Every structure is written in C-alpha cells, then in structure tokens.
Amino acid sequence: MSPDDPEPPDDESRRRRRPGDQEPESIQPSRPETAGDYDDGPDTAEFLPPEIPESELAGLRIPSRGAPVGPRTVVPLEEEPSSLVSRYLFPTEKFRGEWRKHWIHLVKEFLIGAIATFVIGWATGFTAKHDQKVIVSFLLIVWVAVMVYVSWRIADWYFDRFILTNKRIMVVNGMVTRTVGMMPLTRVTDMKYQQSALGRMLNYGTFVVESAGQDQALRRVPTLPNPNELYLRIVEEMYEPEAVEARLAQVPDDPGPDA
Numbered sequence: 102m103s104p105d106d107p108e109p110p111d112d113e114s115r116r117r118r119r120p121g122d123q124e125p126e127s128i129q130p131s132r133p134e135t136a137g138d139y140d141d142g143p144d145t146a147e148f149l150p151p152e153i154p155e156s157e158l159a160g161l162r163i164p165s166r167g168a169p170v171g172p173r174t175v176v177p178l179e180e181e182p183s184s185l186v187s188r189y190l191f192p193t194e195k196f197r198g199e200w201r202k203h204w205i206h207l208v209k210e211f212l213i214g215a216i217a218t219f220v221i222g223w224a225t226g227f228t229a230k231h232d233q234k235v236i237v238s239f240l241l242i243v244w245v246a247v248m249v250y251v252s253w254r255i256a257d258w259y260f261d262r263f264i265l266t267n268k269r270i271m272v273v274n275g276m277v278t279r280t281v282g283m284m285p286l287t288r289v290t291d292m293k294y295q296q297s298a299l300g301r302m303l304n305y306g307t308f309v310v311e312s313a314g315q316d317q318a319l320r321r322v323p324t325l326p327n328p329n330e331l332y333l334r335i336v337e338e339m340y341e342p343e344a345v346e347a348r349l350a351q352v353p354d355d356p357g358p359d360a
Contacts (some may be wrong), residue, residue, distance in 0.1 A: 177223045185273065186264055189281055195267040197338060197345075200331065202261055203305035206324040217247040263325055267338060267345075270310070272319045282319040286339050288312045294328040304328075 181187075182196045190196060221244040228236045257276050264271040272288075274280040291311035298304050306328030309321055325331060337345055 137245060182264075183262075185260065186262055189264075189271065189273065190266065194269075197265040197267060197334065199265075200263045200325060200327075202258060203303065203324040203326045205299075205303055205305055207255060207258055210251045214248065214251040217244060221247075263322055263331075263340065267330075267342060270335065272320070272322060284310060284312055284319055286335075288329075289339065290333070292335065294325075294332050295330060300328075308332075 116260075182190060182199060184232050186196075186199050221240050225237050225240045225244075228240070253276075260273070260276045262271075262273045264273065267286075269283045269285045271281065271283040274282075289310060290313050292308065294306040294308045296306040305326050307321065307323045307327055308328065308331075310319060312320075
C-alpha cells in the first residue's frame with residue numbers, strides 16, 4: 102500500500118457505526134447573507150449581485166436632460182423672443198428670457214378704476230333723480246377719462262419687458278414713447294433683490310443692480326416675478342455660461358412607441 106492511499110477505517114469506527122446508518126454529510130461552508138441565489142455547478146458557484154429596491158434607486162437616477170436631481174427646479178427658457186424684443190437683439194446674441202412686471206404693479210390702477218366706478222356711478226344715479234342732465238354728462242366724461250387712463254397704464258405694463266441675454270440685461274419701457282436701457286453683464290459689479298413681506302407671499306421682488314460706471318441705465322427694476330429664479334439665471338449667466346450652454350444643449354430622449 103502506497104503512502105498516498107487513504108487509510109482504511111479502524112475497528113473502533115466500524116464498531117460505532119451500525120448497519121443501516123447513513124453516511125455523515127459533509128459540512129458546507131457558510132454563504133454570505135448578501136450573496137443571493139447561487140447556481141451550483143460541479144466546481145464553482147456563480148455570485149449574483151444583491152437586489153436593490155426601486156425606492157432606493159429613484160434618488161440616484163439622473164433625468165433624461167442630463168442635469169442631476171437637486172433642490173432647484175429650473176424653469177424652461179423661452180425658445181424665441183417676442184416680436185417686441187427681437188428687434189433689439191443682434192444676430193450673434195443668445196436670448197435667455199423676457200419677463201413682464203408682476204401684476205402687483207397695477208394695483209394702484211385697479212383701485213383707481215374701481216373707486217371711480219363706484220363713486221361716479223353713485224353720483225350719476227343721484228343727479229339723474231334730480232334731472233341734472235348736464236352734471237350726469239360731465240360725470241360720464243370723467244368716468245371715461247379715468248377708464249382711458251387705467252387702460253393706458255395696463256397697456257404700458259404689457260409692453261414693459263425685462264430681458265436677459267448672454268451679453269447683457271435690458272429694460273424696454275413705453276408703448277408710444279419707447280425707452281430701451283441696457284447694461285453689459287461684464288460691467289455688473291453687484292446685484293441683489295429685495296422682497297417685502299407681501300412680495301414673499303406673492304413671489305415678486307425689486308432688483309438693484311450696481312455697475313462699474315457712474316451713469317447707470319437701469320439700477321432699480323421693481324416688481325419682477327420669480328426673483329429667486331431670475332437672480333440665479335443672471336448669476337449663472339455671469340459666472341457659469343458653459344453650464345447654461347450644456348444644459349440647453351441637452352435634448353430629451355425620444356419616447357418609445359410604447360411610451
């Protein structure tokens with residue numbers, strides 16, 4: 102018998118095992134709890150990755166636009182400027198957005214129109230009972246004049262625009278007499294926006310812009326809507342223009358036929 106041959110069981114082990122007893126099973130090495138299911142082969146076992154719940158993967162995914170999920174939701178930019186704004190942009194300038202002032206800017210005009218309608222209506226009815234036709238006609242003329250003024254102010258508000266491009270910020274004022282003010286982004290040395298308690302409730306604010314020069318075309322722009330989003334857009338355009346271009350260059354994936 103060669104030294105490599107297995108030794109036969111001794112007599113003591115034979116006496117302990119009785120007829121009908123099964124062979125003792127070999128102890129298998131413990132498997133890690135995170136191993137998942139195994140496909141046992143003749144010599145090797147395949148290790149499968151652990152299953153991660155969908156709820157945990159949702160916070161790690163990146164949307165189709167390529168921007169990581171964060172606390173800020175970027176409002177989509179307008180693709181093209183309006184006809185009112187496009188005439189003031191040169192061909193190589195990249196349009197970033199235009200905004201009208203918040204409707205709170207017209208509160209005074211609305212109050213004037215409402216109070217004038219109530220007072221003149223009451224006075225017209227009172228004088229009509231006393232057959233004062235001349236006074237009634239005068240009151241109607243006053244009411245029409247007040248309504249024309251209110252309508253003029255509303256139209257003027259509609260044509261006022263705050264404009265942002267990759268080169269400058271602009272303000273366009275006036276319906277008949279037009280005023281166009283601009284400031285290059287490279288000359289902006291300081292910028293802030295102010296919000297009152299009502300402004301925070303209704304989401305509007307006043308922008309204050311400081312420039313390197315002393316003569317500033319637009320220093321204070323009141324009652325602009327969404328001031329925080331507008332502030333971030335201007336700052337991003339000033340300091341991270343490449344990030345803006347990268348975000349705008351991302352095209353959402355086309356949905357499949359089953360989407």
